[in-house]
Amino acid sequence: MCSTCGCGQPDDHVKIVVPGEKDINKGQPDHGHDHTHSHTDDHNHHGHSHDHHDHTHSDQHGHNHDHHNHDHHHDHVGQDHTHSHDNRQLNLEQDILYKNNLLAERNRGYFEAKNILALNLVSSPGSGKTTFLEKTIQLFKDGPEMAVIEGDQQTSNDANRIAATGAKVVQINTGKGCHLDAHMVLHAIQRIEVNNNSILMIENVGNLVCPSMFDLGEKQRVVIMSVTEGEDKPLKYPDMFMSSQICVINKIDLLPYLEFDLEKAKDYAMRVNPKLKFFEVSATSGEGMDKWIDWLLAQTQ
Amino acid sequence: MHELSIAMSIVDIAEQEVKKNNAAEVIEIELEIGKLSGIEPYALDFAWDQAILKTVLEHAKRKTRYIEAMAKCQDCGNEFEIDNFYDECPSCQSYMKELLSGKELRVKSLTVI
Numbered sequence A: 001m002c003s004t005c006g007c008g009q010p011d012d013h014v015k016i017v018v019p020g021e022k023d024i025n026k027g028q029p030d031h032g033h034d035h036t037h038s039h040t041d042d043h044n045h046h047g048h049s050h051d052h053h054d055h056t057h058s059d060q061h062g063h064n065h066d067h068h069n070h071d072h073h074h075d076h077v078g079q080d081h082t083h084s085h086d087n088r089q090l091n092l093e094q095d096i097l098y099k100n101n102l103l104a105e106r107n108r109g110y111f112e113a114k115n116i117l118a119l120n121l122v123s124s125p126g127s128g129k130t131t132f133l134e135k136t137i138q139l140f141k142d143g144p145e146m147a148v149i150e151g152d153q154q155t156s157n158d159a160n161r162i163a164a165t166g167a168k169v170v171q172i173n174t175g176k177g178c179h180l181d182a183h184m185v186l187h188a189i190q191r192i193e194v195n196n197n198s199i200l201m202i203e204n205v206g207n208l209v210c211p212s213m214f215d216l217g218e219k220q221r222v223v224i225m226s227v228t229e230g231e232d233k234p235l236k237y238p239d240m241f242m243s244s245q246i247c248v249i250n251k252i253d254l255l256p257y258l259e260f261d262l263e264k265a266k267d268y269a270m271r272v273n274p275k276l277k278f279f280e281v282s283a284t285s286g287e288g289m290d291k292w293i294d295w296l297l298a299q300t301q
Numbered sequence B: 001m002h003e004l005s006i007a008m009s010i011v012d013i014a015e016q017e018v019k020k021n022n023a024a025e026v027i028e029i030e031l032e033i034g035k036l037s038g039i040e041p042y043a044l045d046f047a048w049d050q051a052i053l054k055t056v057l058e059h060a061k062r063k064t065r066y067i068e069a070m071a072k073c074q075d076c077g078n079e080f081e082i083d084n085f086y087d088e089c090p091s092c093q094s095y096m097k098e099l100l101s102g103k104e105l106r107v108k109s110l111t112v113i
Ligand SMILES: Nc1nc2c(ncn2[C@@H]2O[C@H](COP(=O)(O)OP(=O)(O)OP(=O)(O)O)[C@@H](O)[C@H]2O)c(=O)[nH]1
Pocket: A123, A124, A125, A126, A127, A128, A129, A130, A131, A132, A152, A158, A205, A206, A207, A250, A251, A252, A253, A254, A281, A282, A283, A284, A285
């Protein structure tokens, strides 16, 4: 658990890498902010915290024991502490995602203060998120600066592709994690200097299910579907289309070779979310990208 | 499997409350989960067993209430139950609707000792 953030996301397998910089292993970076704990073996894994209750919380709690041996399962015989052993019902009404949501709001506040337009790009694996970003950066040369956070379970391949365009980029490897969360993004932005008045593109892990529940603090969510995926993606994965504001339909250069009904795809997406705004593009040929670029520019005015 | 992250977030909440309330463990936990919250019940069941091991929830009885999703049509005002985000209004066939319930993701209560 990361005490600075107070966030309990499972981050012990998460790696954050900036291309060209030395790989700082494990968890969050230990520079540039005030983390004082080390992320090595004293890391509190979820639920393992009773194994090492060597700290005394006596003062704080007005009772005097530091044994807390939960293995004995409240076999408290002969111990003179002042726990109340009555059943107590705590009515919490606590949002399960409140920590992620708090950190997302913190990110959002940071972005707003610096006038950074943050977009969260989501899609199934291989829809063309990275290609779309490469093309966007290329076409956006005269616009505001663009920085990128890449999310993948493994490898820095996508970050390296972005780095080759000259843009600032940081890679998050989620390990087994199937989505980015606000905590990872918080630490990733500590690794690159995102300037005021710029754009931050966050490429999420390729997955149309899990990332939908995790607010990263973005201004808008962009779901990308490609014409090779079938028109009914929005109906099969409604949560993602529901939680996005923008829908990019990519790989339209392939339309002549496929039986993909563009209007039907849009109609399905509109059933899930009638407020979606569409862009139809080919990230490889550049077709349709002008409208997207114009829209982006308008967002940063 | 975001259900594992969800289960671990629940464990975090429980650990925190147990500590805050100077209790030993949780004997019962009540969850409220909307049918359109994005949680698959079976995936949560599966993740749960892994997530609670050696935590204050290890021996807790879990009661999960799945909450129906209700929507209000933005065209005709009709309120109706939905199973999917793409369901249309049964009276005017509009897709424009506001979700009234079904996105809940809450720890309603903990019983601690
Ligand atoms: N024909 C065509 N191919 C495309 C287009 N955009 C991307 N591709 C191809 O699709 C494949 C996947 O593209 P990526 O950009 O790596 O996709 P991604 O969504 O970033 O993939 P992950 O990060 O692994 O989820 C590559 O072979 C691209 O060349 C396009 O507009 N047209």
